[in-house]
Amino acid sequence: MPLPKFEYLSPKSLEEALQLLADRGEGTHLLAGGTDLLVKMAHGHLKPRAVIALKQIDALGGIRFDPGKGLFIGATALLDEVASHPDVKAHFPSVAYAAQQTANVQIRNMGTLAGNLCNAAPSADNAPVLTAMGAEAVIAGPKGERRVALDRFFKGPGQTVIEPGEILTAVHVPVIPSGFGTSYQHVSPRGKVDIAAVCVGAMVGMDGATCKEARIVLGAVAPVPMRAEKTEALVRGKALTPEILEKAGRQASEEARPISDMRAGAEYRKRMTAVLTGRALKQAAEAAAN
Amino acid sequence: MKQLLTLRVNGITHELSIDPWRTLNEVLRDELNLTGTKLGCGSGDCGACTVLVDGRSVSSCLTLAASVDGKEIATVEGLAPSGEQLHPVQESFVENGAIQCGFCTAGMEMSAVYLLGRNNAPDEEQIRAGLSGNLCRCTGYNQIVEAVAAAAEKMKPS
Amino acid sequence: MEPFQMIGKDVPRNDARAKATGTAAYADDLKLPGMLHGRILRSPLAHARILHIDTSRAEALTGVRCVITGQDIPQVKYGNWRLFPDTQDEYALAVDKVRFIGDEVAAVAAVDKDTAQEALELIDVEYEELPGLFDVESAMAGDAVPIHDHCRNNTSVNRKIAYGDVEKGFAESDYVREDTFRVHAVSHAYLEPCSALAQLDLDGRITLWTSTQVPYIVQCLLASTLEMRENDVRVIKPYVGGGFGGKMELRTWEFCAAFMAKRTGRPVKFTLNREEEFLAGRRRHPMTIHSKVGFKKDGALVAKDLKITLDGGAYNAMGPTATFLCGNFGAMLYRYPNYAFYGRHVYTNKPPASAMRGFGAPQSLYASEIQMNMAAEALGIDPVDIRLKNAQKSGDKIPDVATISSCGFTESIQEVARMSDWKKKRASLGPGRGIGIGCYSFISGGVFNWFNTQYPFSAAEVRAFSDGTVHLLTMASDIGQGSDTALKQILAEELGLRMEDIRITSADTAMTPQADLGSWGSRVTLMAGNAVVDAARKIKERLFGALSARYNLNVIYEMECREGRVQPKGRPDRGMSFGEAVAMVQKASRGEPLVARGSYTPRDKGLVTPAFGFGAQVAEVEVDRQTGLVEVKKMWTAHDCGTVINPKGVEGQLAGSIQMGLGYALSEQFVMEEGRTLNTNFLDYKMPTALDMPPGEVVHVETYEPEGPMGAKECGEGLASPTAPAISDAVYHATGYRCKDLPITPEKILEGMNAGGKKKS
Structure with a gap:
């Protein structure tokens, strides 16, 4: 279907973009990669009055790593740039992996990691592990910049804390402390290239065989990517034996609140939550040891 | 309001005046008559419309023409420009x-x-x-x- | 037999270069001056009476040139082609009722796509909603609302076949089992969405370029629905981006493009989008298959009683033919001494199902093959051995169908078992790994002539030139399968020419010889191939005559066309070049061009098909027993397509079938809710990607089919059947979950394993 008619704006600076966003008001949408926005428009679900493209704003691009401050992923950094960036691969392997698992080659060459978060699909590949790692959204608005941890960022399917007039400028991922490891696990019916039916991100801190800290985030089993806090409490202070991992899986599947939709049934999603939580904890613990 | 764009497609510069809601796929096929690039799904899932923008493979159906102003576009028609020796x-x-x-x-x-x-x-x-x-x-x-x-x-x- | 020169060679496709460079033009690539863009308004309701349609606001929109509804067009029905008056149930645009979500209600033609789209939203339709019937059980219930007024119980076709005595057969059997299988709808998912462009010629006639498998049938049906004469409609098939059975009827946009071109005097093009293709497109029939089979202790089949109900959706489309064929496929492949079939085609308020690669065979054979394995297990016989025991052989007569001529089925089973190391793997694969088998036989074109034509089934014209080239004209439709290339190879072989000596024009109903019934039912290689051979032989006779006269040859000489020359066998010195021979014939006939017509119509070949292809396939899978995900590790195929004309072409057909079978078995399905298709994009309609495709190994069990051109017969359509049962059997072997209800989803596997699916021994 042809796209609806809209005004196209391509500011060169963040200030200009914020000003345009304020001026144009309701019905104005931001365009980073466009891979979600254009699909919605093509299917007639969205008819924006104006579209503000962010690609020309140099300050929003790029990926920066600082061993002290962590990783900054700019709003227009492509999924492929995240997946193939040497620093991301070296220091944040699960972030690179999740980006690599998002959609297909072409979409990763157009779509952005920030856009994947702003689209706020419950199944967003990049949300669980970033949330587990304590990443935060850097948001610019008329009143300046604010930072929101990702576990408070999502409000519902397609909804985030970003207010009208605000722009997500970057995602900040803190340095993974020594003794910590991460993992991203997902399952989908087509096997290799697919939207996740269930996904799990985990970060654990290990002291020998004992898990001293754990953050577990479940995707596609609730309206937003959700922390499995009871599961985190269950594994904290325990050795991650096969029995504990199985218990943790059961606990996570109890915490999950999935629906049945065309991608999977609720029962299957619960079961996969258990399987993937166990696998994620195991892999994260192994990563912590290395 | 139409946008004035400069697209370099397969090494040839085109100055175009385009509605902002036009996709790169529409501009290639309808305006430039480069119909080698197909449209299979319109939602970035099938890859039939793949072209290179500044060297990266993208779905032309999900790319606004306005967003690739000034960029280098490569399509299938440019792979064997001489028309004789195939790529x-x-x-x-x-x-x-x-x-x-x-x-x-x-x-x-x-x-x-x-x-x-x-x-x-x-x-x-x-x-x-x-x-x-x-x-x-x-x-x-x-x-x-x-x-x-x-x-x-x-x-x-x- | 002498070795072939051109047959069996990996000749690159005739159109490969045009496609590789992007210069091959498909219907949507075509543009004409002043061309209008069409769009179709579709029903948002599954079942409703149309009370009123107001098009005035749409007509008033600037740029709109034409708006039509069912009231504006000649009230001529089509459906299941023609001739069977009671199966014709469809108008190009809905007249009184809409019967599925996506049913075509009105059409708009405007100066550009944006305007056409905008105009659609300005058409007001008032509906009176009727109860929707979404499954065959409720549609057949006594109190169900008729979806078509003429049709009681919403059952549009009842088809019976019976021979032998099944009851007696079951009584004599040592082992009888009954099972019910359910198979689901899947999409053809050809990459090229349907598109058609119509132009009004200067003399008032119509030319239609359309993405179709059946140009001649579109010509006939379009003419009748436009109330024009057949020859006043010219249908040209440009390059077509796949069909698989989904482009073998007259469709609404073809009619509307032509009708609106007549109305406006301007060219009109319609191109569907993918959402429309998934929402309203044709699909493979879902079926409920109830099968009762009886065996002797040693595994010999005694009797089969097969009852199939097809969920046809809102219109017949090609469903009646599929119903007919299901009955035949139920008794193919193995020897069934006693057989009964009862098939019903039932209307529901869903998008119409129709022909799709296999035309009823993938469904029917899924049930037969799985049931065969269940019986083998109960009888304690290896699945391979029970198949060898019952396999059809050359010379077998299938009652009311045909006598099988060439048949490499037994060899195929043996080969595939050998290649896959079947016995060892079946006995020793570890947990989560499994191996399974599926087999098929398939028709090489249909004889059932439900499309009445005064013309041969296939025809070819060969024009020979004194420069040593020939021009082949045929209405056979290359939709991507490569028939243009195969036909050129056949002609090159017969005339001793090279591929580059042959120009081909195909599938233009005004230019290519009448007629050809199109690309479906694996008919083209055998039927059009025979027509080409026939024409070529007529050319040769003329050339041989000229040569004979030139050298005053004794009549006992056998002559040949070989390597660009025409010569007596064994006496190349008494020969001349092909071009010189053509020139002589032309001289002798005072300038008359050397042209010959050939044709093929199966005669005395029964009512189903002149020849059968066969094959067997083994799948090896690995199942993640925690997630239920299946990975197909490898596919082995041994098949008999007679003489292989183009090995790479055959292997490509085969791998393509595996991709489709893989999707059918594991990942593809329409998710429906109250008649609405929910997954209308490739994100949620899960077609296997390059990463999902397993490696394969193939053996061509070559036979020589006496009825086929150079011994060739069907290839690539029969192979749509064995993949799903082979994978399904392998999943059973790996997990103990036996799927009688496609597709095999991870959810079903886990449930099946939970329910105490038998551990493999």
Whole structure:
């Protein structure tokens, strides 16, 4: 279907973009990669009055790593740039992996990691592990910049804390402390290239065989990517034996609140939550040891 | 209001005045008559519309023409500009039975060119991954995978 | 037999270069001056009476040139082609009722796509909603609302076949089992969405370029629905981006493009988008298959009683033919001494199902093959051995169908078992790994002539030139399968020419010889191939005559066309070049061009098909027993397509079938809710990608089919059947979950394993 008619704006600076966003008001949408926005428009679900493209704003691009401050992923950094960036691969392997698992080659060459978060699909590949790692959204608005941890960022399917007039400028991922490891696990019916039916991100801190800290985030089993806090409490202070991992899986599947939709049934999603939580904890613990 | 754009497509500069809601796919096919790039789904899932923008493979159906102002676009028509000697990827597709109905072919070739540009000696799994954003209903992919491997061989610096 | 020169060679496709360079033009690539863009308004309701349609606001929109509804067009029905008056149930645009979500209600033609789209939204339709019937059980219930007024119980076709005595057969059996299988709808998912462009010629006639498998049938049906004469409609098939059975009827946009071109005097093009293709497109029939089979202790089949109900959706489309064929496929492949079939085609308020690669065979054979394995297990016989025991052989007569001529089925089973190391793997694969088998036989074109034509089934014209070239004209439709190339190879072989000596023009109903019934039912290689051979032989006779006269040859000489020359066998010195021979014939006939017509119509070949292809396939899978995900590790195929004309072409057909079978078995399905298709994009309609495709190994069990051109017969359509049962059997072997209800989803596997699916021994 042809796209609806809209005004196209391509500011060169963040200030200009914020000003345009304020001026144009309701019905104005931001365009980073466009891979979600254009699909919605093509299917007639969205008819924006104006579209503000962010690609020309140099300050929003790029990926920066600082061993002290962590990783900054700019709003227009492509999924492929995240997946193939040497620093991301070296220091944040699960972030690179999740980006690599998002959609297909072409979409990763157009779509952005920030856009994947702003689209706020419950199944967003990049949300669980970033949330587990304590990443935060850097948001610019008329009143300046604010930072929101990702576990408070999502409000519902397609909804985030970003207010009208605000722009997500970057995602900040803190340095993974020594003794910590991460993992991203997902399952989908087509096997290799697919939207996740269930996904799990985990970060654990290990002291020998004992898990001293754990953050577990479940995707596609609730309206937003959700922390499995009871599961985190269950594994904290325990050795991650096969029995504990199985218990943790059961606990996570109890915490999950999935629906049945065309991608999977609720029962299957619960079961996969258990399987993937166990696998994620195991892999994260192994990563912590290395 | 129409946007004034400069697109460099296969090395040729085009000055265009375009509605902002036009996709790159529409501009290539309708304005520039470059119909080698197909439209298979319109939502970035099938890869038939794949072109290169500044060297990256993208779905032209999900790319606003206005957003690629000033960029270098490569389409299937640019692979063998002389019209005589085929690009090694095209040649391998012809020789290896990689083409049946041909509707996915241009997109497959562009994905293959992109892949080989990044990795000049991909193994089979890497080729499959590189083509996994392009759907084909005729060939079962295997002869396409063989064609890309053969093209890599031909393109190997001697 | 002498070795072939051109047959069996990996000749690159005729159109490969055009497709590789992006210069091959498909219907949507075509543009004409002043061309209008069409769009179709579709029903949002599954079942409703149309009370009123107001098009005035749409007509008033600037740029709109034409708006039509069912009231504006000649009230001529089509459906299941023609001739069977009671199966014709469809108008190009809905007249009184809409019967599925996506049913075509009105059409708009405007100066550009944006305006056409905008105009659609300005058409007001008032509906009176009727109860929707979404499954065959409720549609057949006594109190169900008729979806078509003429049709009681919403059952549009009842088809019976019976021979032998099944009851007696079951009584004599040592082992009888009954099972019910359910198979689901899947999409053809050809990459090229349907598109058609119509132009009004200067003399008032119509030319239509359309993405179709059946140009001649579109010509006939379009003419009748436009109330024009057949020859006043010219249908040209440009390059077509796949069909698989989904482009073998007259469709609404073809009619509307032509009708609106007549109305406006301007060219009109319609191109569907993918959402429309998935929402309203044709699909493979879902079926409920109830099968009762009886065996002797040693595994010999005694009797089969097969009852199939097809969920046809809102219109017949090609469903009646599929119903007919299901009955035949139920008794193919193995020897069934006693057989009964009862097939019903039932209307529901869903998008119409129709022909799709296999035309009823993938469904029917899924049930037969799985049931065969269940019986083998109960009888303690290896699945391979029970198949060898019952396999059809050359010379077998299938009652009311045909006598099988060439048949490499037994060899196919043996080969595939050998290649896959069947016995060892079946006995020793570890947990989560499994191996399974599926087999098929398929028709090489249909004889059932439900499309009445005064013309041969296939025809070819060969024009020979004194420069040593020939021009082949045929209405056979290359939709991507490569028939243009195969036909050129056949002609090159027969005339001793090279591929580059042959120009081909195909599938233009005004230019290519009448007629050809199109690309479906694996008919083209055998039927059009025979027509080409027939024409070529007529050319040769003329050339041989000229040669004979030139050298005053004794009549006992056998002559040949070989390597560009025409010569007596064994006496190349008494020969001349092909071009010189053509020139002589032309001289002798005072300038008359050397042209010959050939044709093929199966005669005395029964009512089903002149020849059968066969094959067997083994799948090896690995199942993640925690997630239920299946990975197909490898596919082995041994098949008999007679003489292989183009090995790469055959292998491409085969791999393509595996991709489709893989999707059918594991990942593809329409998710429906109250008649609405929910997954209308490739994100949620899960077609396997390059990463999902397993490697394969193939053996061509070559036979020589006496009825086929150079011994060739069907290839690539029969292979749509064995993949799903082979994978399904392998999943059973790996997990103990036996799927009688496609597709095999991870959810079903886990449930099946939970329910105490038998551990493999």
